[in-house]
Amino acid sequence: xxxxxxxxxxxxxxxxxxxxxxxxxxxxxxxxxxxxxxxxxxxxxxxxxxxxxxxxxxxxxxxxxxxxxxxxxxxxxxxxxxxxxxxxxxxxxxxxxxxxxxxxxxxxxxxxxxxxxxxxxxxxxxxxxxxxxxxxx
Numbered sequence: 059x060x061x062x063x064x065x066x067x068x069x070x071x072x073x074x075x076x077x078x079x080x081x082x083x084x085x086x087x088x089x090x091x092x093x094x095x096x097x098x099x100x101x102x103x104x105x106x107x108x109x110x111x112x113x114x115x116x117x118x119x120x121x122x123x124x125x126x127x128x129x130x131x132x133x134x135x136x137x138x139x140x141x142x143x144x145x146x147x148x149x150x151x152x153x154x155x156x157x158x159x160x161x162x163x164x165x166x167x168x169x170x171x172x173x174x175x176x177x178x179x180x181x182x183x184x185x186x187x188x189x190x191x192x193x194x195x
Contacts, residue, residue, distance in 0.1 A: 085131055090116055090124040092161055095150065099158035103149040133157060
């Protein structure tokens, strides 16, 4: 007797109507986009190197790729000023600002529950006899 296939929630099934939703979730769920949204939401408009210095650990190439994807999705606006050398600034669009509200909630949640997460990790590591991993500060 075979198992019946698992039914996914309708919003997660791959259909023409929701295939873009998966792409958007991948964008906003990736490590760097959330960080960039949070930084731009807090700082406002930043030049590339200012943004790079505030997004700890991101490479120049990864920031470029992330910003291009976010610009394509309408989350970030890139403004180039005709100067020598050219000045390029990034800021959240109105759409990006609406997403920033959700990101801010995630950041606040994570800050409010750090001790609980640390305790859960320690308990898990003790149960599975794995050495505790430290998160780089």
